[in-house]
Amino acid sequence: MTLFAFVNGVLLLPDGSQAEDLALIVADGKIASIEPRASLPSGIAIADLQGNRLAPGFIDIQVNGGGGVLFNDAPTVDSIRKIAAAHHRFGTTAFLPTLITDHLGKIQQAYAAVNTAISEGVPGVVGVHIEGPFLNIRRRGIHDASKIARLDEAGLEAVLHSRPALTMMTLAPECVSMDQIRMLKAAGLLLCAGHSEGSYAEISESFACGVMGVTHLFNAMSQLSGREPGVVGAALASEDCWCGIIVDGVHVHPVTLRLAIKSRGSLDRFVLVTDAMPTIGQAEKRFTLNGQEIRVRGGACQNSRGRLAGSDLDMATAVANASTLLGLKLPEAIRLATANPAKMLGLESHIGSLRPGLDADMIEIAADGTVRKTWIKGRLVWDWQAEHASACQEALLTCS
């Protein structure tokens, strides 16, 4: 049995408290117990946190790419492995590779890749997110208009056949029937409204039929206005609706997000997402999407006309931004990237908090907010120190 204890750090506990005098014991990839250091069994292997924080690993429900790879370009196990590795550096221990609007055949390729990656144990992949193609063309954003489709028999076959156990799907509720929404929900898909121009009435009805949330609140959807609350108003008026938010300071003005959170009076159903693109973990800050060159300018991925194309946001920065831009305390910001998405995905009894019995998916965060180490099921998948040392060695520099 692999057994070791984290000591000498600050544990972020599920109730939001930060404990300095406790040890966390990992046994065979799970959190075995949390107890006073004095009561540790003698001779147990020690992992010294050196005063840093130990938090649950981040969970990201919207990851288009990373490490120079766009999932749409090559929906393969190798792509998922590279994307996962890029995001481990920033504390993500569970994610949904996200396929944006594409041909139906690509959805089946994405499903096959995710199913194989999960069965092969690629660390971090827990399901898939299909963002499109059943979207409203008027709110397509950067999605390819020629690939946006109506949900017909072939479409249903493509999204239901051989789907991974955890499949999230973003659709425009006004572009499909409520019967189709009921059917997709009954088939077990997690449905979110997005790229939608639905009215308050249409979106509210879709919630009653099985849509559980909205994808990137405020972006690519009908806005809250005086006479028509739109998708935004429907989402905020419903206490049950999960709201994915991109906190990069560009997609949505921080004041707008503060007002949204205030209007709910609770953080319970807000979830940080990155909507990350291939630039994450890469020095190269450009890539090609549907034949268009996308560059990072002013911290945002944009095409030549300034239209946003996903983000250059990693989850560690999203958490830091939630603290600095939205005024949240650090444990609250971390909850939006851990316990909340775990609950949204129905995985809260496996991941998302430091609790005995859960997977040992954890991150060590330094005082400056950088992720120093990332563990998935108790296995180290990212080590800042080791990377730093090897980078210095390569450059023939002396590390201090």
Ligand SMILES: [Zn+2]
């Ligand atoms: Zn989108």
